[in-house]
Amino acid sequence: MSVWDRREFLRRTALGSAAAAASSLVPGVTFGSEVAAAQTQAVEWRKAPCRFCGTGCGLLIGISEGRAVGVRGDPDSPVNRGVCCVKGYHSVQALYGRDRIQRAMVRRNGRLVEVPLEEALDLVARRLRETIDQHGKDAVAMYGSGQWTIPDGYAAMKLFKGGIGTNNVEANARLCMASAVTGFMTSFGLDEPMGCYEDIDHADVFVLWGNNMAEMHPVLFSRILERRRLDPQVRIIDLATRTTRTSYASDRSVLFQPQTDLALANGICHEIIRSGWYDAGFVQDHVSFKSGRTRPGYGLEERFQFTDEPRDADWEEYVSFLEDYTPDRVAELTGVPADEIRYLASLYGDPSKKVVSYWCMGVNQHVRGTWMNNLIYNIHLLVGKISEPGNGPFSLTGQPSACGTVREVGTLTHALPHGVVSDAAARERAAEIWQVPVDRIPERPTHDTVQMFRALDRGDVRFMWIQVTNPMVSLPKLARYREGALKDDRFVVVSDVYPTPTTDVADVVLPSAMWIEREGMFGNSERRTQHWDQLLEPPGDCVSDTWQIIEVARRLGFDDLFPWRREDHVQRIWEEYTRFHDSPRHRMGTYEELRSRPGVMWPVVEGRETKWRYNADYDPAADPELGFDFYGTPDHRARIWLRPYEPAAEEPDEEFPFWLSTGRVLEHWHTGSMTRRVPVLHQAMPRAYVEINVEDARELNIRDRDLVRLVSRRGSMEIQARVDYRGQPAPGQVFVPFFDEAYLVNELTLDAFCPISREPDYKKCAVRIEVPGRTGSP
């Protein structure tokens, strides 16, 4: 039987249940072999990481008769220890939306029509070749995501950077954790957290920087709550611009004005130094000081360029820099009372307390996102609370393989699977592993995500292949980029599992095998690589994104770069890819280790994972003489950066008096193209809304569930107001979740970005609220 045949599955289920009923009436009754087969319907439980967020929960997927039938949290997974969130428990339903894309489609006369997969792949390869011939290799681009499996991202890199010879590879992770990468790179010289989730079991204080963990990383938040239950001395501090479930569950909720987290972090450091709470020995031995350019702009100009110019600084300069950040001045700017700032400093400064800081989009989607990452590291470095159990800054990710694929495989314009394109040694290493001429890999990066879509609009990029992501919902200042993608002589290929606003702009749609319908690996926030086997047959003509790339590559004549067979190509890719990381600082687990264990945390040295990097007690790559060895930098020291407060790109004014922040909700993941097809999740959270502060609503005479119009300089939309709802924005602020394609809040957002990371700020722009039907805006 075809495994996709739902009717056959129902028939066998009906037969099995009738047989079970008969057996309870007449124990021992037997029927023929078909009935016996239907009756046993054995459920096999197989491991896979969750499809959704960057936590990377281990799941056990129940498979019966070729269909996924249930989910359990994997009790053996050190990530989630048997518990999931509502998305994970119902994740398998996302496989079975009736509108799954099962056939390739080509746009003819404005309509997508089904074609044989081979024909669509031929067309993609032909247009790719023609575009390169007519407009040059930098006119073609690949745009993927942090949901790419590691083999997907690796195949894309090898084709574009090693085969075609363009650095036009980007991923939507640029929109969610590029600032985390540049933060790590500038402070430590190496990407990704030093610690791991096990820090939760040891910490006394949890400081959440603009991070609604109760909804966005609920499984980790539950681990924190469990830690506090076991030790009532534990404190959870929620630093945010909006009151959320996390605030209510925390011991202290501290609200600050948008953008002023920069001042708050510096204020905490000021107070730590003034009170003598810093760890002078740690700073002396393991820290050096840097400052960079200020007022770098906001990336709004076409063809924006910025390069930071780091220069050495010292302790005296740092102390004098912090003089601007006295508690009183910071209080005035942030709205956080001076006593509260002193309290926060005392928590970080108390040598008897272990402190972990968590953050995600609040810090990263920030026009000074890199700086903000640096500033949190400053605090931990100043008090020496880093790289040991229970002490450390921890940058969370939002996508299942933002770390594993985008950061580790390096699917960004400037990166390679190890190192950056501007580094000759890294290019040589890549050329050697890929067996291509080294000059094929260009040394100059091309476009970051926002500028790649600007280039598509301008016509500098003419062909774009988009896999596993939905930019026509998620890009800021959306209207411009949608119009750009729709222009004549732009060719857009979209590989996806469901129709989305992005398939609406596609010239070719390729049907993708989803998640457990193919073999793959994800890498989560704590450097844990998790492998899963193919557990289901994909429906229709669906094939993995990896194999789509390989098929197109072969049509372009790159057979020698992709010599793998379908049966074992994932293993072969893993073996080739891990050659890039073959050193004690990076080494990944072997294919066999990945298959047999519920995830393996790199660096793996002699089969052992490294839980705390840079600490010689745990990290074999660290020099035992140094104790702490920040070996990513030439002087083996971590950096404290002098990064000032600077205002946001667009702040409220008389015409647009409210801050607009966007984000997620518990029930939906990203643009909702999967979770909205899960009945439980859609029925719990069927549509987007705008949260308005109670006092603001009273002043504007808006009641809960009234329809209002939000207007920014870029666009406007009508949407239901929620007052005193799940989240409570501070006065003067509104919040809209972005999962709902019917309410595209990104028509309103601004495409300003952090000049270093090029990550847009989705959390801050200015809007006004109008009430339809009433004359004049309030």
Place this chain on the structure above:
Amino acid sequence: MPVCGYVVLPRPGALEDAARDLRRIEGCEVFPAENDDLLLLVTESDSVQDDQELRQRVNGVPGIQALLLTFGEIDPDTPMGDPVREARS
């Protein structure tokens, strides 16, 4: 597309006749027990109305003493209401 599963208890001695009659009804699949006077029945039809008609024909088979419905599924699109809340509203 309704699919249903039943246990069929035939009248004494009527097993063969009941099985034969059921097999003649389109949409019926019959699975006799190997070691007992019992049948399993799976029915498939294209609409709720067809399913009702089919069930009436099954009910009309003279050799059947009792019919136990064990499984029924109509359309996955039909949202499942909450019985408790609906009962109160």
Place this chain on the structure above:
Amino acid sequence: MKRPDLGRLLRRVVGIAAAVVVMVPIVLLVLPDAEAVPEFRSAAVVLEQEEGVPIASEVGPFRDLRENLHVVSLGEPSPHVVVPTRMDRRARRVYEGAPPWIPHPVSEELDRTQDCAPCHTFGGYNPGIRTYSPRTPHPEYTNCLQCHVARVAQELFRPTDWVTPPWPEYGRERELLGAPPPIPHTLQLRERCLTCHGGGSAAPDIRTTHPERFNCRQCHLPLGEGEEAFTRPLNAGGSP
């Protein structure tokens, strides 16, 4: 196997016919009838107790975590208490073992504060909704809405081809008459049996008759999953 005569079989069928509806019911019935709405088959439970006096047999699930007796007022007795059956409860899970969705409205405040504990830490009669609140099997988890969500809309975003698989049957493995039935479901996050099997909120069809015997798993064992029966080859590991 010895073939039972039909008369005996039919007597057994009649004997358990009433029970079949509740005792053996066999997968969800989304009846393909004209009134295609799911059938409401709750049993009414009448409280025969004076106000504020707990029913002795219901006290079990209301013990607190230290297993000290926690006296709970059952509140206003009502002759119309409706307790959902096991089938009603199944309809709140997407598959056996999935976290059930929340069958009552969740206020905005509750949505923020997740203050579910007053009703669900110990469970008990809840006059507001005229039924019993079940006691949570895992009170140590307090980010409740992480797994349990309310349902505010009925429609779907897009149709689905998901099929809910059959629930495990209890009794199916009970081939030895009189033996305690095994546990047909997993225990992950459901280790406290009395959440579902004891107290006023327990579905009548799976309510224990002996809540005072706390050590449930002394007699009721989980069914193994796919394990083969143990066999030992006659000459295995024998002397050389």
